[in-house]
Amino acid sequence: MITDLHATLHKNFGFREFRPQQEEIIKRILSGKDTVVLMPTGGGKSLCYQLPALVFEGLCIVISPLIALMKDQVENLRSNGIQAAYLNSSLRQDEEKEIRQLLMQKSIKLLYLAPEKIFSPGFLQFLHALDVKLFAVDEAHCISNWGHQFRPEYSQLDILKTEFPETPIVALTATADNAVRSDISDKLNLTNPRTFISSFDRPNLSLSVLPGIKKWEQLVTILERNKLQAGIIYCISRKSTEQLSEKLKKRGFRAEAYHAGLPAEKRHKIQMGFQNDRVQIICATIAFGMGIDKPNIRFVVHYNMPANLESFYQEMGRAGRDGLPAETILFYSYRDVQVQMKFIEDIENRSYKKIRIEKLKRIKEYADAQVCRRKILLSYFNEYLSADCGNCDVCENPPTYLDGSKLAQVALSAIHRVKENATLTVLIDIVRGTRSRDVVQNNFHQIKTFGAGSQISVFAWQLYIQQFIQQGYIAVDYKDHSRLKLTPLSKKVLFEGETVRVVNFDTIKERQEKMRKKPVNVQSFNGDVDEELFDRLKTLRNKIASELGKPAFFVFSNAALKDMSMRKPTNKNSFLEVNGVGEFKAEKFGERFIKLVSDYMNSSNKSEVDLFS
Template identity: 40%
Template sequence: MNPAALEILKTVYGYDAFRGPQAKIVDHVMEGNNAFVLMPTGGGKSLCYQIPAIARPGMGLVVSPLLALMADQVAALREAGVRAAALNSDLPPDARRALWRDIENGHLDLLYVAPETLLRPDVLEMLTGVRLSLIAIDEAHCLSQWGHDFRPSYRQLDILVRHFPDTPRMALTATADEPTREEILAHLNIDEDDAFIAGFDRPNIRYAIEEKDNPRAQLKDFLKRHKGESGIVYCLSKRKVEETAAWLREQGHDALAYHAGMDKADREANQMTFQRGEAVIMVATVAFGMGIDKPDVRFVAHFDLPGSIEAFYQETGRAGRDGLPSETLMLYGSDDIGLRTRFIEESDAPDQRKHMERQKLDALLGLAETAGCRRQVLLSYFGDQSEPCGNCDTCAAPPKMFDGTIAAQKALSCIYRTGERFGQGYIIDVLLGTENERIRQFGHNKISTFGIGQEHNSRTWRAILRQLIALRLVEVDLAGHGGLSIARAGRDFLRDKPTLMLRQPGLQRERNRTIASGSSAAQSQLSEHDQGLFQALRQKRMELARAQNVPPYVIFHDKTLLELAAAKPSSRAEMGQVPGIGEAKLDRYGPAFLLVIAEYQ
């Protein structure tokens, strides 16, 4: 291991040893090699480029997608004593000129820049005269045309290969399936031998998925376990974001809204409040989140079905970046499935793209409908293998299954006999033999399937139909007001009559109540006295953060405060042994935190 890298790790970041493949990656880049790094969120990707950039001659250039993310990373680096800055279009002329002077005079270790800014001819020309230690492209999956976060500006970053042929290039991401990985390597001219795949598992995250029953009640139950904690609730539409945020505020939560339709200033203000708060819920569309660097997000809830497993993985991955226990919940229903299908079919994308999007949606529905370990299904999608995790809802309490062959045949026959044009509620009324004016009007009280489903109640039939939709036996015509029709696979099923096992409905919420809460699970490792000390340390951290106008985690992560509460150092030397406290932070904050510990003792 390179001794200079180990010295930086200890003095700047406060750690004695690298984790996982970090050491190999850092050594590889220190020697001047390119690298592709796939590492789960919270796995320490940033150290893989920050340490070589500090250690190697010259300035590290980091391409990052969002201004807010760059600002947080720069603030955290400066707190640790690293000379870092961000170049963006918001800089006033005087500040821009001062920054270029620092760059030209070699006064920076790391420069963060958005791809749109970097690709400007004047910026590229000025950087060609600067000695660069490396070029790191963060969130590299954004350059893949098949990725869920494709950004055209990222696609143009292959120009860096020509402009800086002798500078080590790093591409880093937490989310990339095999086609996306191949595309990144080819586009940035990085050899397969330079790829480091660290896996996708986030063992600190608990996964839970529920069919929608009463979504607000389900979310309310979930949030009871996360009082005083920050989290994200994702919704599919701007209107639902606004309504859900308002409802959560009525319930006593500090909830904010975020979506692309908001005024930019309001959006940015809400993001800053979330970043700098300790018990704030952000209700958002997928416009929010990429690159969010907040480590103490304790939960992520999807109020609607996300677009793909990649989107689900990345969005849930915003929880627990600090490695402490965190929790996720995804709610989905048949309307979600129909709406996602409609998005795909009505898009202007070429047929090949639509075909891939259908496959991605099917994979996500497979995750939602599985009776096995969620983590196994999730990781196998990315090519990882694992044993049952014991840390998801289906592992905690495996769902009960029943032979749904006859029920499925009845449902499909009823859809067929009623003309394949009515929605779920109507089909269920026919199956249950509910005589009403509309059914009599269409004469469906006289067909052979009227009343043949009375062995199940309405809720069970709704769950059966939802599973048939997820299994692609039934299609939903959203443009036609949610009418159900039999898919090709459903016709094959009626013809071949294979055995079909379905999940019994109504058990998820009881099962998911057994899941422990987020940081409280971590705090429970402390004695009651030490938990009080932890809260006192958090209060001191917030006081210091507000005085400096930075997010609290820029000073210390919760994980570091938990370590301090457990160790209770009484001197600067003892505090320096706590992981995550480098020399600059020890000098700056040591006296204040040591005083809190001494007074609490």
């Protein structure tokens, strides 16, 4: 099979060069060998099977669990003139019948399926009647019991190798630890697979963790900094997505809740609104995979801590897929850990429970970190940075320390005097001298240390006690209603005078002020980009998308428009040089964009700078 892969890449996708590892992966797939691909969100996983599908004579079947993502990817392929379709529960019977007819006529190159479709009556028999040349299993981590998004229907996909032993399989995921990687190969019964692992580093994403106290005030500051920018806020429940989106609307933000409990029609409407920038902010459930392919998301906020680093990495990875700066923010509190531990306590399988606890510990390490967060995050995926990243909150504002020994003695003494019968909230009431109901009912207001830390704010005590827990001076008994207990290290502070260092922290007001002064994540232009032309190109792109009733990326991505504003193409040949412009799009949209550029150049009386000769 002799094919000029670079020519195919440019003709169909408009790119002149492959991203790292893509070409090697594609060549292996084209040689008919099973392959596992671990590549971060925005790293170009989809191209690894989409391009082989165009080279193969027959059909490529893509297994995907996300209906929204299926639709986006099919739209994207069709926008490049590639014959693609999907079959899932969102289609009417007559629509499915039409697609089946096109498949029998060999008029489709890529078919996206929900995994359960494979096992519907008679469907395997139907697949045997087609010329299937490749199976691509997307979101392959769903096959593992130990994965963060296990789906039972994925565990039955070993039938693909049984029914089609000669057809190569490529399994793709954006996040998987070693155990999950092994599961992917084993459960799909892959034959001598080779695993390709790309760097998980996304240097354009800034990483920050904020205290989960007065979250609303901090969130508003973040959003006001990112006015008119697109973003996602992840919440822990459907109800909280709806409550938060309503609060945001009242504050003047174009926000919508998005979760699995909404009718399909409403989800689709919200999704299209987000794609076309009519909706600015999506409030989504942590567990619900949105699958929205929107390159210009400038911020992702986790309003609640996820259960593990895999989920966190995958969700934060939806920011900045266009390669431009974006920020990721995690709100973190002791309460989040309590909630996650409550979920874990309900798990009956002891092995699974142990793994969940270990995964929770790792995301706690990330949230608690006083060293480069990117180092901690990447080390989880067995990737190690030799230097600090310079683009996380710890690197930008290295911690300073103070002697917290007296504070620790007050807290530990109070725990001892109430016979280890206080939660974090009650302990803070005791040391601050607050006569809350729990304090009075248990006579805690009569102990010697009642009010001994009254000059310290609730916010400060929460952060200090959290640090005492991190350092092992206090333990949390999650089985005993999260009451605080003393540890062997507690005695060293209480009776041996051990020094306790704690991180000095900014107050909420100080944090908000720093957040306001932080540079806004807007389009990052270099000196060669004509910002005025870029804005005009974007307006035209959005107008065409609206005329077609399609998302904006269906026409051109922001990255393509950025390159267009640099190159200033005034004829078809120079238009085809734009990164992201293939032959199909040049034929379909070229005339209007070339005219706009030409008119702009003439009206501005500007001569084109020949940067690319």
